[in-house]
Amino acid sequence: MTSVLREGKETRKITHTNDECVGCGICSDICPTSALNLGPILPIARGILEMDYINMNHDKCVLCGLCSFACPFDAIDFEINGENAKKIENYPKWNCGTEITKDDCIYCGKCEIYCPRDAIAMKRNLPNVEDLVMGETRTEVDKCINCRICVEMCPAEAITIKTESEKTTKKFTAKDIEIDKSKCMYCKICQKVCPEDAIKIICTSCMDIEQIPEVTIDGALVLDEEICVNCGWCEKICPTEAAHTKKPFEGEVILNENEEEDLICKGDSCHACQDVCPCNAITIVDNKSFVNQEVCVLCGACAKACPQKILNVNRTVMNLDNIKSASWQKILGSIID
Template identity: 35%
Template sequence: MSIEKPQVNVEIVNSTLTYTSKYTMLTKNIKFSMDRCVGCGLCSIVCPVEAITLGPIRDIAAKKLEAPQIIIDETKCIVCPVGASVCIFNALKFNTEETFKTPRISGSISIDSSKCKPCLICEKTCPRRALKVEIEIPRKEDLVKYDGEIWASGEIRIDIDKCIYCGLCEILCNAFKIEWIDKPTPPEFKIANGIFIDEDKCDYCELCREICPTEAISVKCFKSALRTIAKPKVKGEVKIDVNSCIWCGLCMDKCPQKAIETKKPFTGEIRIVKPEKCDPSGCKNCFNICPLNLFYTARIPSESRIKVADEYCVYCGACVNACPYEVLKVNRFGFNIEENKPWGKSYSEMYMKLIGKYKPKIIEYPIRKLAVPIRKIIPQEIGKAVQPLVEFREIKERIDKLEELISSRTVRILIERGEIKRLSSLGKLHQSNKS
């Protein structure tokens, strides 16, 4: 029985490499996006044929070199979905003509719409820009209508201790201006430096006070021209970019309504094991490569000159690969996997490599004859294909037939699920088709 070994072709478009293999009946490919890859190396750990190796991560993190974070050897690659199934950054994507899904390691995020009061906090907090809040608030000009001349006098104050920088007042009225921080940094992850009011533009209508969720704004109107003021209605929706979110949990902690729930793809810990070797003034590799910007310089250096906001770490290990002095260590204790899909158990065993508990199975073939006849534990139709025969030629013919049968994806799934009865009926159907 000949086995087809197709050649893997590589195509490069911008920063995406596509590895494609074509069988007689199937075409499949893997797309590798350098823009999304962070150099964690999880794919290289689980690759069944060792076709993936890490690139020059330390030089890439030090911004000395622009190069692929991983290298895929197309002469070894079998274009399987294993590497893509552990990529939490969606830098590797497996595609095939068949419509089936394989297990994968992933986290989860959900938003309780009954608790969510639309604001910009989660959007501004997210280090991956995976959340987008679409807020509908009428502009003040559409809510406040004057009969003639526009004028008002009064006073307005903001209690900075109460303000959470939700952004609603700025959307409502152009008298407000918030100084947003583009990339919030640890340990506080502040999203803004301050909020300012241009009182020349304020007419003390008090609408901002009504929509403020923390009562941080106080307004007093002394006098005004004749006007009518409509009540503002705030509507909104949070949209999640599933290709960018890596379930760090920062949005969950910062949400004032506790409307967000997240679950990380891994459980684990990150430790600074050799603090004496760390020199953040000369090396910023961990700062540069961390996909969540979790590293920061210690304000009062004690044992270590760097710190990490480990409560939001997803334990990818990119910082460990980038550190030239082996200062950091990541230990993964467990993973979140969709086990209800075909091959879930097999994938789960393979993922044990990521937490250092992988032990390859050693299959021992018995030399002595089994006490129980084979035909009693294997369906009759399949049993016929493996019954001991005297003639070698007949043995080879029946083995070839069995290989052809189990090459079917459906048969493999039934074997894993232990559905022997369905397997038996499938064997009969296969036999009748052959005859």
């Protein structure tokens, strides 16, 4: 984390948070005083270098705040007299974001697994097995010969045999047969494999399926908006359409190769674009970079990292509203020009 602070009639402060930064370089591209410099994003993304993506030159920065509003990932904070300037009415505001509707969520957990930024955390509440699977168990430890076949064969690992050692023969004999009803499925495998009929199982839920109560699955799901980049993976894989995403940009990433100038994708031998992509939107297919446009946020980190400079980010729409200053309109407009 780096910051610049100026005190006077107004106290202004700009803070860059590297954990939320994706290394796109949009802020450095539009900075009117060249106070922001993009670091070597590839070795940083690969963990070779421990440093921030953005370096802030305190002497050049005039604390205009333009970088903060241009950042679609909220990695740069701008404060005026201790207040977050993004909440001030006259400043630009991004019209993008991700929302997961709780009423439509079935807590399958796919969004948590697929999220490339680990921005989704889910806690799932499941019913107790013993409330859904019912039955009776009877054991006769006197018949048990401690062969432990039932323990090995139980698919639910619900059986435990406690033993004791005889003082004279030093043999281990069964002292008790315990069946954990929170795990037991009353499948009767243990009864069938026991050579001495020491276990009897009755499955009452199998005999009357109507006895099984209705199953309710609920839980809690938290979306960390600070690290979410609105890539849309959650929306893409959600089976109930509970997730909805509006991206910061519209457009596409284009691979422009030129074989005559030896400007071709190196694929498996390079994969720089894949390593820096914050959205897991790039894969290597047939030794070429393939961009999944559905989950790409058009940040441009891939184009910055590409050593061949053959990835072009074509942004056609920028969902940044309320740009009232003509000079800011011109500078911010350069992001999509």
